[in-house]
Amino acid sequence: MLRNARLHRLKPINGLLNIARLHSGHRSQAMPVHHLRSFSADEENLRTLFDEPQSQLKKFESFDINAGFLMVPGLKGPTDLIDFSNKCLEKSHILLKRILTDGAEGKELNKIVKLLDVLSDTLCQAIDLSEFIRTSGVSPAFSRAAEQVYERMFEFMNILNTSEELYQLLLHIKNRPDIWNSLDNEEKMVADILLYDFEKSGVNRGHHTRKQFIELSNRIDNAGRDFVMNAYPEKDSITLPVSQLSGIDPSVQSKLPIKRGYATVPTTGPIAHHIMSTADNADTRRELWLADRKTSDRQVSRLETLLKTRAELAQTLGFQSYGEYQLRDKMAKSPRAVKRFLQNMAKAFRPLAVSELQTLAAATNAPGRIEAWDRDYYLHKMISQSNSRTSNMDLLSSYLSIGTVMVGLSKLFNSLYGIRLVPGSMQQFETWDDSVCRLDVISENDERIGMIYCDLFSNNFKSQGPAHFTIRCSRRILDDPIESDYGSRNPLSLSVSSSGELHQLPTIVLVCGFNKSPTGLTLLSFYETETLFHEMGHAVHSMLGQTNLHNVAGTRSATDFVELPSILMEHLVSAPAVLQSFARHHRTNKPPSLELINAFKARRTEHLANCETYTQIMMAQLDQIFHSECANDPAFDSCSIYFDLQCQMGLYKPVPENRWHTYFTHLFGYGATYYSYLLDRAIASKIYTHLFEKDPLSREAGEKFANEVLKWGGSRDPWECVAGALDSPELSNGDDSAMLEIGSFANSKTVSQV
Ligand SMILES: [Zn+2]
Known part of the structure; x- marks a missing residue:
């Protein structure tokens, strides 16, 4: 019942040697509208809101009785959160009772799916809200309350997810053609999703299995948390002869404790990274690299416990492997399809990655082949050389003030989809920090279609x-009377359609960690701009994917x-036509020249982008192997599996002591789906070429993408969406050959779009 509340940007960081970090149609009539200004006035307001934070625009309007945090009525502090969750729970219990009673009496069976959806929405409102509060540093007291609510609601959700009565009721509906045929496609889709979720919890396999499922799930959760919390090297420092430290910055060296000619060097963190990038002595780099990749036997066993328990859970439910269990309801459908996709990608990227390393070696006069511990050093050398040719690293940044980027997003959305972003008038208690603001998403008919809260700056929490x-x-x-609580809702969070139907408007929060400039004007790097576009890509999916359920x-x-x-948004922001449409120098107000954009493009490709992608392919492959049948083997040994993979696929000399895999914490969060980002990159690259390359601001292309992909949310088979967007009906079955074709989309363009 709970799906994808939070989405991160999954983005590789510098290479093989590092752990990747986590980077997720109705038409309404106007509610009282405050937005009948011209577009350019809206754009100016948007820019001012972000670039001149002291501006008048953010003054609170405190008149509304429905005021509350994120428009939740009455939510002003931690205790209100508990009250809100109590109300949600109360409504959920009433709903559950009604569903089960109606089901038992055979009453209104064609309404059961709708009611189940309301039930899941009611719980998700409390769960999603507390999930946001507990991880986003609103305040420590709020976070503690959120933690409590989250656990309580989740517990109830788990009871529902393993309820045999609900499962049997849904199954009964599915097996009654008179009822089933009266449901619309969205309702059938939701019923199928819920049925599959029940089956994934072992509901259809009897009491004993269900108990085992709950026990194994708890063990997986504990093992996973334990694994993630302890992902660090066995030793936090090593000693190295001072004579081996030539090349590093003397100011860094002066910070290192030195005893009898030996310096104590941390194995992780910025100093370690600096030494890896600048120490001239290859032995120094190798020793430090190895120390960073040595974890304790305990950490190895934490990972193996997680993987073996997952394998046990899958077997309990009749699956060969955890991968098979996880992938059946995904686009890829099976581990075999993922494997073939990754193999295809690896074939395309390996020669590109090898050639990048050869070019790096030649450009920096490396004495031989570049090894894993040499990579950062020679890369740093090459970047320093080219920095001396072109004076500034990210000249583009002067054109990308945060307000300008927001205007750019609004312009792009307006060109493609006919929607724009307008600063909303905030009420007291609506947000948790002065720097947070609300943007209303407005359609061409001046109707509010949703709200985006922007919390863009870093803070300590x-x-x-x-x-x-x-x-x-x-x-x-x-x-229906069950929805009577909507009377007390903030009217801004609802809309009424032309036929009089009431709809809940999508509300989302975008969180970023940009550093706020003390002068007020924050300039973003291109990478940060890309991140904001990426997150807004999720936001626009939420705004345009408005379904009844x-x-x-x-x-x-x-x-x-x-x-x-x-x-796709990352592709779009990288198109010179899009960049030039909005980027403006903060002093001269001029757009960046094509020459500047092209120089930036050239610089980006120097950063071993293909090696990076190849590394991601290897990581996705490792995730697949670890979640395959081999985890059932009593002799399962993650270290030797990782070593074998290095031998088969690695770009560098394999090292048996390298235990990097015990840092790969995404194995917990993604479990057998780490390939997802690569798959979507391959598809996005093809869709960009097919629809947007000629004119990335084209309304026709935007409408096509919205109609084939965005507007459906999750209510249409993803393969049909992709087939529609690409005008390739043969992809719509999503079979093995479709997966192979997606694999063939992958090429170097997937990586360096700029
Ligand atoms: Zn994302």
């Missing part, structure tokens, strides 16, 4: 990278499909 949080999904409010609204779609709209 934030515990994570950029993310898109769903707070409320779009859905139709039923004409919450379970399939916006980003509530398959894990390996959900990154497609956001990766």
